[in-house]
Amino acid sequence: MRIAHPTRALRTKTGTPLLSIEGLEVHYGGIRALKGISLSIDQGEIVSVIGANGAGKTTTLKTISRLLPITAGTIRYDDRDLGAMSTEEVVEAGISLVPEGRAIFPNLTVRENLELGAFHHKHRQTMAETMEDVTKLFPRLGERLGQDGGTLSGGEQQMLAIGRALMARPSLLLLDEPSLGIAPKLAQQIFAAIRTIAEAGMTILLVEQNTRLALSVSRRAYVLRTGEVSLEGDAKDLAKNEEIQKAYLGGV
């Protein structure tokens, strides 16, 4: 699995935050969806954001990708201010979002969907190499390259959405609810793939309702509650935390 971008080197050194959010406030649909959250991710880390529906998880990711306007606070990535950037510039800077509900292009073929992931660099050789990696990671996609994206099952569409994001050769991958609405067996496969991607050195910010799955792959986690960070810490510690067990793990 090749993940580093062939021409764009990161300025951030290992061990310092690749992404840091401070005091982020966002209004969404008339509501104050984020009330000043702060979080950071080091390079090579896999961090998850968990919490109930409406806690502001998706809002956080969409704001990083600059799909939503910022009311207050800063988002810094690799020494740059994302607040001043457009969605397109964020993609070029190396952040790819796999949106909630997958948002693949149903009337384009699987191959075309993947190619569009490489739109911002359009580098032929990089495209061919990444396509090879993606189809190795998700053999089902390799078998269905000529099929329309809309003919895939939900789980396969999720694989396609992740594959498409990898085609951009991002330095930071944002995943929004990759297990949502997917059969448990396929969700396991997708999380195994996420682990493989992380092991190759990718920095991942994962938003997930399935707390158990999320904590099992992450190193650290943030718990969001109605637009605020209510808890943060090591994923292992959080998994043992009584409050978390009661609220999100069904009181095991």
Place this chain on the structure above:
Amino acid sequence: MNGILAPLVTGIAQGSMIALIALGYSMVYGVLKLINFAHSEIFMMGSFFGLFALQHFAGLNPVLATALAMILAMFGTSLLGITVERFAYRPLRGRGKSSLLRITPLVTALGASVFLQNLAQLLFTARQRPYPRLFAQTRPLIFATAVVVMIALELVVKRTWFGKAMRALSTNEEAARLMGIRTSRVIGITFAIGSSLAALGAILYCLDQGDAYPTMGVGIGTRAFVAAVLGGIGSIPGAMLGGLLLGVLGELVKFSGFEGSVDIPVFIVLIAVLLVRPAGLLGSTRAEKV
């Protein structure tokens, strides 16, 4: 040629021209979900640009003169189309409350159409200006142009980065932006392509059967719009099919000896098709997210 063959051939020629204009409606609808009513006026402007160019190149070989006039008119309408998009539609994009999100640009499109029509009357006066009769037979030219354009367009849409970006944008704008696609640029190029096809259609139409005048876009524009809806608005093959069907249907109606307006049976067919397939013949039946 006699019997039913003659109206069929005439119908296909007519239909190819309608299709060229219908493509502009459909492509713009695809990326913006907007009916660009100003498109019929772009067509009208294209016929004036073509006429002036042909007058300028009067001494040249007719084929060469036509080719040059086509290129110039396509260039002119592209600029005009991009300008309309830039000043009439873009400032409204993403503005307003959700219920008005589609209505405001629609009204603006009607306004742009009225504006361009009146601008043409001011600039060119309302009189009908005859096109030079350059060819004894215009049909071979129409067929050749239509075939070349359709193949070229198919290649652009299927094989190029722009084509993929355009298709991505028409299915999901947010996802397209997440690919790093600069949507404003794609929209601009779409307007340029649609407008230049309208110029091609305009020159072919005028060479075949008519004069250029400021209100000429109304009749042809409506027909082309119907063709786009019939084929499935937003679908490029749909616009081609709709145009051809409309052309052939119109000629068959004349052939049958029906004495009313050709538009009556055309609209009956449109209504019948939409009753069975509301999205048009080749339109996407997927539910649209609002």
